[in-house]
Amino acid sequence: MSGKTVLVTGGAGYIGSHTVVELIENGYEVVVVDNLSNSSYDSLSRIEILTKHHVPFYHVDLCDRAGLEPVFQQHKIDSVIHFAGLKAVGESTQIPLEYYHNNILGTLVLLELMKKYDVEKFVFSSSATVYGDATRFPDMIPIPEECPLGPTNPYGNTKLTIEFILNDLFKSQTDLWKFAILRYFNPIGAHPSGLIGEDPLGIPNNLLPYMAQVASGRREKLNVFGNDYDSRDGTPIRDYIHVVDLAKGHIAALKYLDSFETTKKTGICREWNLGSGKGSTVMEVYRAFCKACGEDIPYEVTGRRAGDVLNLTAKPDRAKKELHWQTELNVDIACTDLQKWNTENPFGYQLRGVEAKFAT
Numbered sequence: 001m002s003g004k005t006v007l008v009t010g011g012a013g014y015i016g017s018h019t020v021v022e023l024i025e026n027g028y029e030v031v032v033v034d035n036l037s038n039s040s041y042d043s044l045s046r047i048e049i050l051t052k053h054h055v056p057f058y059h060v061d062l063c064d065r066a067g068l069e070p071v072f073q074q075h076k077i078d079s080v081i082h083f084a085g086l087k088a089v090g091e092s093t094q095i096p097l098e099y100y101h102n103n104i105l106g107t108l109v110l111l112e113l114m115k116k117y118d119v120e121k122f123v124f125s126s127s128a129t130v131y132g133d134a135t136r137f138p139d140m141i142p143i144p145e146e147c148p149l150g151p152t153n154p155y156g157n158t159k160l161t162i163e164f165i166l167n168d169l170f171k172s173q174t175d176l177w178k179f180a181i182l183r184y185f186n187p188i189g190a191h192p193s194g195l196i197g198e199d200p201l202g203i204p205n206n207l208l209p210y211m212a213q214v215a216s217g218r219r220e221k222l223n224v225f226g227n228d229y230d231s232r233d234g235t236p237i238r239d240y241i242h243v244v245d246l247a248k249g250h251i252a253a254l255k256y257l258d259s260f261e262t263t264k265k266t267g268i269c270r271e272w273n274l275g276s277g278k279g280s281t282v283m284e285v286y287r288a289f290c291k292a293c294g295e296d297i298p299y300e301v302t303g304r305r306a307g308d309v310l311n312l313t314a315k316p317d318r319a320k321k322e323l324h325w326q327t328e329l330n331v332d333i334a335c336t337d338l339q340k341w342n343t344e345n346p347f348g349y350q351l352r353g354v355e356a357k358f359a360t
């Protein structure tokens with residue numbers, strides 16, 4: 001048991017909540033900060049049931065320095081995992097200022113307080129979106145970390161900007177800072193307990209949450225965004241990664257940063273892809289999900305979605321070699337776990353039991 005305290009920003013959200021569980025199971029103390037703009041406190045209540053462990057929670061916006069500073073004063077924070085951010089690609093093109101403000105300013109305030117309170121280890125949620133359309137470089141698929149970067153939307157630009165900020169800060173004191181930049185591919189699934197999972201507000205943007213809502217009768221049918229791509233069945237290829245595998249990647253990154261602290265006596269700022277290395281098409285995932293449901297859910301092929309690309313599959317070798325991490329689960333297991341979460345919580349965290357029956 002490490003007993004070290006990890007500050008998890010955005011810990012009430014989808015990936016954050018699963019990571020909090022893994023942290024507790026690995027003996028870390030956890031403190032969560034979240035403004036609940038895209039989540040609810042119920043996820044943390046469920047974590048307490050699951051882990052039988054109290055999770056201190058601060059309902060604070062990261063951009064609110066005066067609200068955040070007491071968290072650093074009240075806890076001896078050893079490291080930070082930074083999930084908090086706005087993440088909807090389409091929305092970011094409609095309200096880019098909100099995205100830049102929230103994601104960049106929130107990160108700056110957090111880093112400034114880390115500097116002030118001598119917290120040097122930081123794990124950042126970046127995204128495969130920083131690669132943009134990697135099919136521009138056919139010899140770069142599967143995508144290694146060295147692939148040229150080129151996000152194509154404001155959300156992706158905020159992620160790359162934060163990567164730049166981290167690199168610049170590291171260069172200012174290379175013996176001090178220890179930064180792990182994790183570029184996630186497509187996180188899916190839910191905790192196998194059925195107690196925590198993804199709970200999107202409004203109409204889901206992503207494939208799996210949308211299919212889940214079709215299965216539970218909240219949406220009429222899945223729209224498959226184009227089947228005229230140059231893939232084995234005409235639908236785009238993504239590297240879907242079980243959220244529990246992804247959560248474990250954060251423990252591996254923290255341990256790696258710890259090892260720098262204890263043995264190397266130097267800092268680091270480095271990027272790792274977190275993906276499986278295996279691409280699945282939309283129709284392959286659709287079939288896996290139908291199998292998990294025990295029935296075929298309705299779908300219709302519609303036109304391509306603006307901004308979609310043919311193939312985003314990770315080359316995860318660096319994470320395997322350096323973080324000693326690789327995926328252990330797969331799309332079938334993720335679909336089974338998602339469907340368990342979905343059937344046991346058809347309306348997410350907020351509405352359960354009788355209330356759920358009357359929800360629209």
Ligand code: NAD
Nearest residue numbers: 010013014015035036037038039061062084085087125127
């Ligand atoms: P999420 O929306 O479920 O979680 C993010 C959490 O951050 C939410 O609980 C939200 O309330 C909180 N938050 C947002 N802005 C905040 C602020 N200013 N102050 C405090 N809390 C704030 O999203 P997620 O899917 O769990 O994603 C977590 C991180 O991983 C995000 O940074 C996201 O960009 C990144 N990421 C997600 C995916 C994905 O497909 N889910 C892929 C790649 C990267």
Ligand code: WQD
Nearest residue numbers: 089127129186205206207210223224225236238282305308
């Ligand atoms: C997957 C595939 C769609 C919905 C996004 C962000 C990326 C990262 C992960 C944060 C695509 C198809 C989808 C639907 C469909 N997030 N699809 N019908 O676009 O690969 O990645 O989430 O960093 O930045 O862009 O994920 O789940 O939206 O789509 O046919 O209703 O499913 O066309 O091929 P995407 P997704």
